[in-house]
Amino acid sequence: MNRHTGSWVAIGLLAVAPLVGLAWAIWAGAGGADGAFALATLGERLRRPAPWISLAWSTIAALVATALATMGAITIALAFRGTRAADRAARALATLPLPIPPIVVAAAAVLVLSQSGLLARLAATAGWISVPAEMPALLNVPHGTGLILALAWKELGFLSLLACTVVAGLDPELEATARTLGASARTARRRVLVPMIWRGIFPGVVAAFAFVLGSYELPALLGPTHPQPLAVAVLERARDADLAARGDAWAATLLLFAAAIAAVGWHEWSRSRA
Amino acid sequence: MRSSLIALCAVTVAACGGGTPAPRAADVAALPWDSVEALARGTTVTWRMWRGDPSINRYVDDWITPRLAACCGVTLRTAEGQGPDILQQLRLETAAGAAGTTDLAWINGETFAALQRDSLLGGPWAHRLPSAQSLDSASAIIMRDFERPTEGFEMPWGRVQFALVYDSLRTPSPPRSVSALAEWIRAHPGRFTHDQGFTGTTFLKVVLYALNGGVGTFQGGFDAATWDRTAPRLFTWLEALVPSFWREGRAYPQSVADLDRLFANGEVDFAMGNNHLGVATKVRRGTYPASARVLMLDDGMIANTHYLGIPSNATNPAGAMVVANFLLSPAAQYEKQRVEVWADGTVLDINKLDTEWQARFAALAADPLGFPDSVAARLAVPEVAAEWHDRVVSEWRRRIRGRAGE
Numbered sequence: 001m002n003r004h005t006g007s008w009v010a011i012g013l014l015a016v017a018p019l020v021g022l023a024w025a026i027w028a029g030a031g032g033a034d035g036a037f038a039l040a041t042l043g044e045r046l047r048r049p050a051p052w053i054s055l056a057w058s059t060i061a062a063l064v065a066t067a068l069a070t071m072g073a074i075t076i077a078l079a080f081r082g083t084r085a086a087d088r089a090a091r092a093l094a095t096l097p098l099p100i101p102p103i104v105v106a107a108a109a110v111l112v113l114s115q116s117g118l119l120a121r122l123a124a125t126a127g128w129i130s131v132p133a134e135m136p137a138l139l140n141v142p143h144g145t146g147l148i149l150a151l152a153w154k155e156l157g158f159l160s161l162l163a164c165t166v167v168a169g170l171d172p173e174l175e176a177t178a179r180t181l182g183a184s185a186r187t188a189r190r191r192v193l194v195p196m197i198w199r200g201i202f203p204g205v206v207a208a209f210a211f212v213l214g215s216y217e218l219p220a221l222l223g224p225t226h227p228q229p230l231a232v233a234v235l236e237r238a239r240d241a242d243l244a245a246r247g248d249a250w251a252a253t254l255l256l257f258a259a260a261i262a263a264v265g266w267h268e269w270s271r272s273r274a
Numbered sequence: 275m276r277s278s279l280i281a282l283c284a285v286t287v288a289a290c291g292g293g294t295p296a297p298r299a300a301d302v303a304a305l306p307w308d309s310v311e312a313l314a315r316g317t318t319v320t321w322r323m324w325r326g327d328p329s330i331n332r333y334v335d336d337w338i339t340p341r342l343a344a345c346c347g348v349t350l351r352t353a354e355g356q357g358p359d360i361l362q363q364l365r366l367e368t369a370a371g372a373a374g375t376t377d378l379a380w381i382n383g384e385t386f387a388a389l390q391r392d393s394l395l396g397g398p399w400a401h402r403l404p405s406a407q408s409l410d411s412a413s414a415i416i417m418r419d420f421e422r423p424t425e426g427f428e429m430p431w432g433r434v435q436f437a438l439v440y441d442s443l444r445t446p447s448p449p450r451s452v453s454a455l456a457e458w459i460r461a462h463p464g465r466f467t468h469d470q471g472f473t474g475t476t477f478l479k480v481v482l483y484a485l486n487g488g489v490g491t492f493q494g495g496f497d498a499a500t501w502d503r504t505a506p507r508l509f510t511w512l513e514a515l516v517p518s519f520w521r522e523g524r525a526y527p528q529s530v531a532d533l534d535r536l537f538a539n540g541e542v543d544f545a546m547g548n549n550h551l552g553v554a555t556k557v558r559r560g561t562y563p564a565s566a567r568v569l570m571l572d573d574g575m576i577a578n579t580h581y582l583g584i585p586s587n588a589t590n591p592a593g594a595m596v597v598a599n600f601l602l603s604p605a606a607q608y609e610k611q612r613v614e615v616w617a618d619g620t621v622l623d624i625n626k627l628d629t630e631w632q633a634r635f636a637a638l639a640a641d642p643l644g645f646p647d648s649v650a651a652r653l654a655v656p657e658v659a660a661e662w663h664d665r666v667v668s669e670w671r672r673r674i675r676g677r678a679g680e
Binding site for chain 1: 388675
């Protein structure tokens with residue numbers, strides 16, 4: 001097997017899993033699993049507004065969470081890039097969310113952010129609100145504040161690890177040269193370091209976005225009842241006692257698949273322009 | 275005797291022949307019980323069941339499994355799977371003509387109806403179990419699964435009854451009827467909600483029954499005209515009250531566990547559950563405060579039974595019957611009902627047991643955290659055809675949860 005053939009075999013192997021998944025989702029979404037395959041069925045399922053509303057809500061939540069985590073990761077990587085113990089401790093703390101299971105993050109979010117949580121109790125103790133229940137709701141709400149914060153915290157571990165690694169590999173002369181040319185420290189960071197870190201972590205940002213877009217545990221526990229986050233809507237239908245609802249679930253997974261493909265396409269397009 | 279001999283020959287040939295199909299549950303059921311036990315000895319039974327509750331898992335893994343091996347020489351292997359998963363798997367296996375991977379399945383309601391509709395259950399067999407002599411066979415709640423007669427195709431295993439839960443310190447005078455509950459919700463905005471799962475839907479069905487003259491209106495199978503006449507009363511009731519629900523009805527707990535947390539944290543004043551006996555368990559575990567108590571509304575609270583079925587393609591129906599027989603024994607039923615274990619109600623008629631077991635079950639009923647058996651029995655109303663449940667779910671999602679079409 002020559003190198004050219006080997007490449008195609010490798011591409012074929014990599015493509016098998018997503019293509020089989022895609023084919024199954026189309027087949028089942030079109031009623032094939034119920035013994036009545038018809039593309040019109042898939043079309044009818046995809047014309048319903050509910051999965052699109054769920055996709056839009058989940059995409060916005062994932063974008064905001066990823067943006068927050070990216071900003072946090074870059075800030076941490078730049079602010080704590082030294083070799084002092086405090087810098088090392090800060091970097092380690094920033095990566096702490098990485099190994100914590102999402103279900104634990106959700107439980108911690110409930111403990112802190114719910115209307116009977118620590119934040120509400122602290123606010124009541126401080127006299128800002130009269131009773132904890134007066135705390136504005138942050139969880140299970142349409143604006144998704146608590147969920148977005150929890151997703152961002154979870155992503156922060158991964159992205160700060162990447163950002164710190166990129167910063168550690170940067171040539172220190174770059175910033176020094178910019179300063180020599182008259183740039184302020186802030187300008188040098190903003191115009192030289194941040195773009196280089198962004199370029200280094202961009203594939204990770206895309207991966208983190210795709211991951212949170214399709215994640216289930218945090219949206220199920222912290223997300224709104226309506227609109228339903230897409231992953232929650234998919235699983236609800238997949239587990240429905242009415243087996244016909246499973247076709248709805250498969251049709252909705254096509255939307256998730258399309259969103260993930262769009263994210264990867266965005267990444268490839270950006271790379272081609274770099 | 276002659277039919278038993280013929281069945282024994284058929285079963286033996288089927289069991290020994292390498293390429294021949296496994297014996298059918300109905301053929302095995304025709305054998306004398308000692309022959310069934312002999313066939314089962316030394317075999318493995320795969321029991322597909324919901325594995326989501328550690329208490330149930332402990333009961334099955336630590337109490338049932340070793341005793342079953344000791345008494346009957348049967349190795350019990352559990353596998354995860356419930357409702358639609360079991361149905362889907364059996365449909366796929368049967369369509370492929372493959373040997374079954376499930377010998378015994380924990381099922382009820384709509385799953386039973388769907389399995390029966392597709393002829394995916396073996397039987398009849400349940401009436402042949404020696405332990406079945408002690409079943410509470412006079413109870414329609416036990417012998418009819420969501421109105422469908424079990425007819426020996428599934429064996430009653432446990433019985434539960436829906437209940438609300440309140441904190442006797444926070445709510446010393448709880449409402450005792452659906453109409454009183456509505457007044458209470460209006461007077462205490464933000465202090466009531468229900469979950470989005472099976473338990474929440476059961477609550478909605480309790481209200482549906484109460485607002486439409488009782489369960490009798492819905493018995494006799496699903497009827498679209500009756501639905502069109504009765505459903506508006508439920509949804510009008512809800513739409514009027516939802517602004518007084520927790521979060522003004524814009525959010526609902528995903529599961530009953532989430533509702534338990536809201537209740538325990540004092541965010542709402544009522545929890546609910548499908549098993550009124552389980553309230554004492556949750557108090558002892560610390561899930562609920564010590565002052566939590568069972569509340570049953572006078573309009574009637576839905577009771578239902580869960581069952582064991584043997585798939586038509588099961589490879590070891592004899593082993594499955596021996597397991598089912600053991601699960602129905604007074605010892606296994608008693609252990610299961612203990613609040614420290616699972617708190618799942620028995621399906622046995624206590625009066626059919628010997629005096630020793632009668633005394634032991636009576637002692638369980640005397641739990642100070644419990645609810646009087648006689649009152650629970652008086653308020654028990656049966657489940658109706660599964661289509662009613664499905665309609666309540668889809669209509670609630672459309673009218674109450676979703677502002678956009680689903």
